[in-house]
Amino acid sequence: DTAVSQTPKxxxxxxxxxxxxxxEQNLGHDTMYWYKxxxxxxxxIMFSYNNKELIINETVPNRFSPKSPDKxxxxxxxxxxxxxxxxVYFCASSPGRWVGEKLFFGSGTQLxxx
Amino acid sequence: xxxxxxxxxxxxxxxxxxxxxxxxxxxxxxDYFIWYKQESGKGPQFIIDIRSNMDKRQGxxxxxxxxxxxxHLSLQxxxxxxxxxxVYFCAENNGDNAGNxxxxxxxxxxxxxx
Numbered sequence: 001d002t003a004v005s006q007t008p009k010x011x012x013x014x015x016x017x018x019x020x021x022x023x024e025q026n027l028g029h030d031t032m033y034w035y036k037x038x039x040x041x042x043x044x045i046m047f048s049y050n051n052k053e054l055i056i057n058e059t060v061p062n063r064f065s066p067k068s069p070d071k072x073x074x075x076x077x078x079x080x081x082x083x084x085x086x087x088v089y090f091c092a093s094s095p096g097r098w099v100g101e102k103l104f105f106g107s108g109t110q111l112x113x114x
Numbered sequence: 115x116x117x118x119x120x121x122x123x124x125x126x127x128x129x130x131x132x133x134x135x136x137x138x139x140x141x142x143x144x145d146y147f148i149w150y151k152q153e154s155g156k157g158p159q160f161i162i163d164i165r166s167n168m169d170k171r172q173g174x175x176x177x178x179x180x181x182x183x184x185x186h187l188s189l190q191x192x193x194x195x196x197x198x199x200x201v202y203f204c205a206e207n208n209g210d211n212a213g214n215x216x217x218x219x220x221x222x223x224x225x226x227x228x
Contacts, residue, residue, distance in 0.1 A: 004157075041122055041201055043158070043218040056215060090157050101207075102148060103216060105157030 003027050006091045006106040013081055014114055021076045021109045023091030031055075032074035033092040033103065034066060043090070049074050078111075086113045122201065124223040133191040135222045137204035142185060146207035148216065149178060149189045153200045161189070161202075191224075199226045 006023040013019055025032060033056075034046040048056035049068040063079040074091060091106040127133045139147070145166040150158035164171045164178045164187075171178050177190040187204050204219040 041152075041221045043203065043221075045215055048215075092157075101146075101216075102160055102163060103158075105150075105159070107155070107157045 004091055004093055004104050004106040006089075006109055008109060009107065010110050010112075012112045012114065015081055015083060017081050018077070018079045019081060019111070020078070021089055021091075021111075023074050023076070023106060025072055025091075025093040025104070027093055027095075027104060028072075029093035029095050029104070030071060031094045031096065032068065032071070033094075034074065034076050035090040035092060035105075037088040037090060037108070039087070047074075047076075081111075081113045083113050086111055122221055122223045124225060126225045126227060127194050129194060129196060129226050129228050131194055133189075133194045133198070133224055133226075135189045135191075135202050135224065137187040137189075137219050137222075139185050139187060139204065139206045139219070140217075141206060141208040142182070144206040144208050147178070147180060147187050148205045149176075149187075150203045150205060150218075151198075151200045152203065152221075158203060194224075194226050196226050196228060199224055 004025045031050045033048045035043050036046055037043050045058055046060045047066045051071045052068045065077045068074045088108045088110050090108050092103040094101045094103050148163040149161040151161050152158045162173045162176050162178050164180050169180050175192045179188045191198055201221045201223050203221045205216045208217050
């Protein structure tokens with residue numbers, strides 16, 4: 001029943017490691033996103049994909065690489081994790097191509113880099 | 115009351131009272147606005163939206179008011195309940211050339227006292 005689901009819910013890892021977060025939506029939406037929420041709850045967009053095509057790539061280090069195998073999935077791979085990467089990462093989707101429309105969020109992945 | 119500074123602004127209200135959460139947006143060209151509610155450990159959930167050709171929109175127990183002259187948005191919650199305790203975000207579609215992204219405000223924590 002979950003509309004936007006992401007795994008894992010919690011991710012604790014050491015600096016320098018590589019990790020992935022997976023996201024799937026069963027809403028039939030065309031556009032998917034990754035947002036980062038810092039400790040002050042500030043939400044900032046990282047990436048947006050429409051039908052597997054990258055349409056937004058904000059100022060994010062190259063260590064972050066999104067991958068969209070199909071329009072229902074958008075995964076986030078992070079290389080060489082740093083302390084500053086600790087945050088909650090949210091996947092989201094929206095129905096059409098217009099990225100300024102209503103977003104449906106997953107429940108988040110809390111990443112802690114030690 | 116409210117507290118500002120390094121901490122998330124907090125609004126504390128008594129159960130049954132009305133709540134008003136305010137948001138100042140930045141871009142006079144923004145034409146679409148959304149309020150989201152984020153409960154602890156969950157992703158942001160859509161509450162209500164409004165387009166710039168309106169100045170008021172009502173939902174169930176919630177009303178959004180838009181004042182384009184002073185670039186101000188507010189969310190009014192009637193008869194606030196303990197389940198309304200959460201962090202509330204406003205988001206604007208900033209309508210610029212960068213893909214019309216949704217930009218989120220910094221959030222306000224609503225605490226409902228029983």
